Amino acid sequence: MSTKRKVYYCPVEFTLDQIAGKWKILIVLQLRFGAKRYTELIKKVRGITPKMLSQHLKDLEQQGIIHRQIFAEIPPKVEYSLTKEGEKLFPIIDSLAQWGSVNMEKEKGSEIV
Amino acid sequence: MSTKRKVYYCPVEFTLDQIAGKWKILIVLQLRFGAKRYTELIKKVRGITPKMLSQHLKDLEQQGIIHRQIFAEIPPKVEYSLTKEGEKLFPIIDSLAQWGSVNMEKEKGSEIV
DNA sequence: TATAATAGTTACCAACAGGAAAGTTTTGTG
DNA sequence: CACAAAACTTTCCTGTTGGTAACTATTATA
Numbered sequence: 001m002s003t004k005r006k007v008y009y010c011p012v013e014f015t016l017d018q019i020a021g022k023w024k025i026l027i028v029l030q031l032r033f034g035a036k037r038y039t040e041l042i043k044k045v046r047g048i049t050p051k052m053l054s055q056h057l058k059d060l061e062q063q064g065i066i067h068r069q070i071f072a073e074i075p076p077k078v079e080y081s082l083t084k085e086g087e088k089l090f091p092i093i094d095s096l097a098q099w100g101s102v103n104m105e106k107e108k109g110s111e112i113v
Numbered sequence: 114m115s116t117k118r119k120v121y122y123c124p125v126e127f128t129l130d131q132i133a134g135k136w137k138i139l140i141v142l143q144l145r146f147g148a149k150r151y152t153e154l155i156k157k158v159r160g161i162t163p164k165m166l167s168q169h170l171k172d173l174e175q176q177g178i179i180h181r182q183i184f185a186e187i188p189p190k191v192e193y194s195l196t197k198e199g200e201k202l203f204p205i206i207d208s209l210a211q212w213g214s215v216n217m218e219k220e221k222g223s224e225i226v
Numbered sequence: 227t228a229t230a231a232t233a234g235t236t237a238c239c240a241a242c243a244g245g246a247a248a249g250t251t252t253t254g255t256g
Numbered sequence: 257c258a259c260a261a262a263a264c265t266t267t268c269c270t271g272t273t274g275g276t277a278a279c280t281a282t283t284a285t286a
Contacts, residue, residue, distance in 0.1 A: 009159065012206060012211025016135070018216070021273075029125055030221055038233050046122065049275060054234060074283050075232045088215070091208040093125060099205060100124025101133070134243070151263050162245060167264055185251050188262045 023056045028089055035081035141202055148194035162169045
């Protein structure tokens with residue numbers, strides 16, 4: 001996600017720009033199962049690096065999709081959760097998951113674990 | 114889309130890999146309104162270059178999402194249309210469009226034309 | 227004083243997606 | 257023979273995305 005002001009003529013194009021990239025949707029997917037801490041996300045979002053995670057968490061917070069809550073504890077605790085706005089992405093995630101489940105099976109060498 | 118064999122553990126991740134990038138979904142979106150020729154697509158998919166269009170048309174054909182029909186005419190005529198498989202992407206496009214319509218309006222400086 | 231835990235940041239680098247501009251092929255028409 | 261039209265292809269270049277690895281800050285505990 002960039003901060004460039006761009007005029008969109010197409011809602012689909014707008015959405016694609018908002019959630020583009022390898023990680024945003026996968027992060028939201030994990031948060032769907034409940035609020036999570038930074039290190040939990042590192043473990044659950046397979047393959048994501050600290051840099052990518054914090055970068056995308058920042059973006060998502062600015063977009064109003066997730067909420068970041070800091071607990072005044074030692075050691076520090078920060079919890080990420082979906083906002084109401086974020087929950088509105090569920091239909092997108094569902095349709096992606098639906099299409100994926102059907103089409104993954106056609107691929108030789110892929111497994112569902 | 115790459116040809117690399119990759120094992121997927123998550124249907125959402127699989128789908129994202131299949132339709133990732135700036136153009137695939139926008140091409141499918143246009144073909145939803147009927148079969149189109151190459152030059153029509155160039156005009157309708159705002160901003161796409163010849164290179165990007167033919168590259169993604171090739172990918173989409175290999176993925177079984179679109180069908181390419183050549184007419185033996187002079188000058189040449191090639192028509193692209195969605196396959197049954199391609200039509201299964203409609204729910205994804207619909208959810209992207211839905212989210213986009215709602216959220217675009219919140220952006221100052223964006224207009225729907 | 228050294229270590230551990232959490233939540234990051236920073237610097238550097240590589241790969242790939244994408245863009246610009248020009249060229250290619252085929253045949254028909256003036 | 258030159259040009260037009262359709263459908264691409266090719267070359268070269270740039271910018272963004274993403275990856276690796278190391279480093280930082282804070283406080284508690286042994």
